[in-house]
Amino acid sequence: MTEPAESFELTSPELYLNRELSILDFNMRVLEQATDPSHPLIERLNFLLIFSRNLDEFFEIRVAGLLQQVSFGHIRSGPDGLLPQEVLKLISEICHAAVERQYRILNDDLLPALAAENIRYLRRDEWTDKQSAWVRKYFKEQVMPVLTPIGLDPSHPFPRLVNKSLNFIVSLDGKDAFGRQMSLAVVPAPRSLPRVVRLPDNIVDGGDQHVMLSSIIHEHVSELFPGMTANGCFQFRVTRNADMTVDEDAEDLASALQGELLSRRYGAAVRLEVADNCPRHIIDYLLRQFGLSNEALYQVNGPVNLSRLLSDFDRPRLRFKPFRPRTPEVLQKSESIFEALAQGDILLHHPFESFAPVVDMLRQAARDPSVLAIKQTLYRSGPESEIVNVLADAARNGKEVTAVIELRARFDEASNIEVANKLQQAGAIVVYGIVGYKTHAKMILIVRREGRKLMRYGHLGTGNYHAGNARLYTDYGLLTANPEVCEDIHKIFQELTGMGKVLRLKQLLHAPFTLHPKLLSMIEQEISNKQAGLPARIIIKVNALTEKVLMQALMRASKAGVQVDLIIRSVCCLRPGVAGVTDNITVRSIVGRFLEHTRVFYFENGGEALVFCSSADWMDRNLYQRVETCFPILDPVHRKRIIDYGLMLYLNDNTQAWDMQPDGSWVRATPGDDSPCSAQQKLLEKFS
Known part of the structure; x- marks a missing residue:
């Protein structure tokens, strides 16, 4: 039996979702695009790489921030009631499963499909004699001169490695030129070197064939240690805290920022990625060097940095169809x-x-x-x-x-x-x-x-x-x-x-001054209109919704019977469909070819619709800590166009839309018996 609406406290954690976990949910929707057969093959690979870049930033900023809270002894929880330690545990579980799935998609789906199109990433055991000879020459001339192998002993401590850089840890037998017994060395791969090398046409059997830099270095790593034997070579990558704290009172902000940019490259470690064939004792050694627990370890079946996997393929058929934007x-x-x-x-x-x-x-x-x-x-x-x-x-x-x-x-x-x-x-x-x-x-x-x-x-x-x-x-x-x-x-x-x-x-709203209070007043007006029997509806399209006061205002509108439709690209901390509180609220996300970035606010206003566009999302930082603009669409033709094609079309999308369920999970919309409708595709057809 549903509780009466009056019994719900709008501060109840059951009404909110965790911000960090909501970001991860968005990234899962991006990852899902890599499996979508309606996308061209190379674009599916690109979505996989976008997921990698998104996850990198998630660890650099969000996970790093949570770890700092724990280290500082903060026990503060968000509106959802989860403590930082609890969020970190959930993140670890979700991310380990997601990364495993990411590499499974790469190895089992995308690479075989690319190979069927004669686009190959060759393993070392697949090289022909000609290709091996070419790779050896390439290593000697292009790679070896810029490598700096670092033997690890008391006079050569573990090097300070740059954030997200590709590195190799090498296990060695034998003595170096000075008679020292060496067992381990690190080889950083300079960022100036391409991570994917296309083989020349004269040594491939047609198509696009590539070798990974990691394979080239692995094959010839022993040449970096004359007189010694390399019996193991394993790629790894460390992700560091990349958030910056800048002294706002500095006399020269530009100079202060330049000083902080260097520290971003060497912030505290938050994640270790390592090849899945790396021996456990070496993994434990790396974890100790970076001060990380086993929860921060990600063993991967493939390149540790997928974000640089994509080459410039000249395959128009495997890409999104080009379009020419219209000029009014x-x-x-x-x-x-x-x-x-x-x-x-x-x-x-x-x-x-x-x-x-x-x-x-x-x-x-x-x-x-x-x-x-x-x-x-x-x-x-x-x-x-x-x-x-x-x-x-x-x-x-x-x-x-x-x-x-x-x-x-x-x-x-x-x-x-x-x-x-x-x-x-x-x-x-x-x-x-x-x-x-x-x-x-x-x-x-x-x-x-x-x-x-x-x-x-x-x-x-x-x-x-x-x-x-x-x-x-x-x-x-x-x-x-x-x-x-x-x-x-x-x-x-x-x-x-x-x-x-x-x-x-006279016309614009701007943060941090008038935007937030005006949004609240327009929500309250919709509540009053509903109670007076006038038309009332709210449609909000933003990238993120996290600001608690506005979320509570939307809940009050829902309790009053106002229909509230939220089109949120990524982070949404409001839980829809809770009986008696948010059952008049829907939340959906569109993930497709283009990154949804429009911010549009619609208030039915008793039949005289108000439509605003803005640079601001509904987040604390946008509304309180940024200078933002929000501008009304005064021309009725433009206003109708935004309502029809910027809002309603997205609410009718049944191919690229995901709908949030009352438990916070997301379900992809399907056409069912209706005609397929993709908002982005319809807009391409109409305007470009």
């Missing part, structure tokens, strides 16, 4: 972006629609003598990106260019320092944002003289200014000349570059 018709017919925006806002849905108009707007602004100033936030772009080059050109052309660069974008810190240096050298004003707050907002403002007036043009987005990501991630971008929206963008830039108080905005 109004831009095709207009002489300039500025002329087009005089007719109204332009909504772009990447990657189905081109990212080029964003770059073109900047390029036109850089060359236009009427443009006086360009302001832009940069989170992940890269020093060689076209956008950065255009901004540098604009500065050299005498425009007032201001770039707000977030140096602390994780794993892009070094790249962003390069971007900052490049723009400063070109004459741009570079600002690093606000102490204590990451600048995650995506916005551009262009100031242009038109007659006697200064006109503003803006761009707001849900994703980064990165052309590569715009081909792989789904995102929304809004080009606008709306005076109130552009004035709001101007005010946020004032906050970022100046030291004044918070300015009142």
Whole structure:
């Protein structure tokens, strides 16, 4: 018998899911794509490698953080009630099973399927005499000169090995040149060496044939130790804590970050991967060297670093079909972006629609003598990106260019320092944002003289200014000349570059100030509308939902009878379908060809729908510790388009969607008797 709704406390752990375990669930959905026969073969392999990279980051950041909590004696639990020690135990169980499955998929499914297409990764016992001779020459000329074997004895202690680097531990018999008895040595593989080597066409029987660097070194490792015998060679890799703590009060944030980047390479060990044929006594030796327990050991049946397995195969049939993103018709017919925006806002849905108009707007602004100033936030772009080059050109052309660069974008810190240096050298004003707050907002403002007036043009987005990501991630971008929206963008830039108080905005919401309270008020309005008999519904599409106050507000809406549909790409800490509390909440995740990245908030609002796009997920860090923007979709045509194709289409997906069950597990949707519907494929067909 179900308890009455009033008896449930919204703080009850039964209503929440653990954040770290939810991240793992998402990674399991990614791994599942490697088994999906509807994906082309090489793309299935790519999903397997994406899983590897995701798992690397999970250990570097999430597991490392949990281990730190345990070492510091923290017994704090999250909303789900699990203690760090309990979470670590569950992570170990899940990850060991997942890694075993990952290598089983590789060895039993993907490699045989690739071999059937004459794409092979040859083992040493498969090399022909010609191939063996070629490999030996390659080792002598390309590999051996850059290897540094390190014998282990009292004067040569265990070396300090870089995070995620490929290494070999070698067991030896005999004495070295100085008469010392040696038993073990370590051979680090320099990162400059390719991990996969394609054999020349003249020594293969057609197709694409490769040998692994690990096989090349293993075959010739004895040559690194003249006069000694190598009786065992085993690859291994250590994963380290890669999170960084930067002094926010440092006089020069860029210099402080550069100092921390080195420490990331040598943080505390959190995981050891080793070949599954490595003897136990050597494994125990490695675990002691890295200070790890057996739970951190992963014995793998294949390369220890799968993320670098993919080669550049020229096999279009085995890849996703190429597509050409559409450019909106109004831009095709207009002489300039500025002329087009005089007719109204332009909504772009990447990657189905081109990212080029964003770059073109900047390029036109850089060359236009009427443009006086360009302001832009940069989170992940890269020093060689076209956008950065255009901004540098604009500065050299005498425009007032201001770039707000977030140096602390994780794993892009070094790249962003390069971007900052490049723009400063070109004459741009570079600002690093606000102490204590990451600048995650995506916005551009262009100031242009038109007659006697200064006109503003803006761009707001849900994703980064990165052309590569715009081909792989789904995102929304809004080009606008709306005076109130552009004035709001101007005010946020004032906050970022100046030291004044918070300015009142007319259209935009922004974190850490108005976004969270406004979201709460809109949820409460839906509750009031439902109670008054008015239309009420909430649809939220974000990458992650972890913020407890908003989750509790959604629970209150569900208890009031409001239908709440959550489309969450990865982390969701709210448990749907709990009788009396979340039984009006659905949670689904779309995992497919493109990484879902749009953030869209829909409130039915009594029949006058409100639709917002945002750079922010519903997480504590986005709402309290970052500068974020959230912009309304004011044009009714654009608003309907987002509802129809950015929300409802995803709720109707029955091929790439996964639905969360009340116990927190995920079940993949199937068409059943209905026609198959893939949101991403439908969008490709419609827009590109």
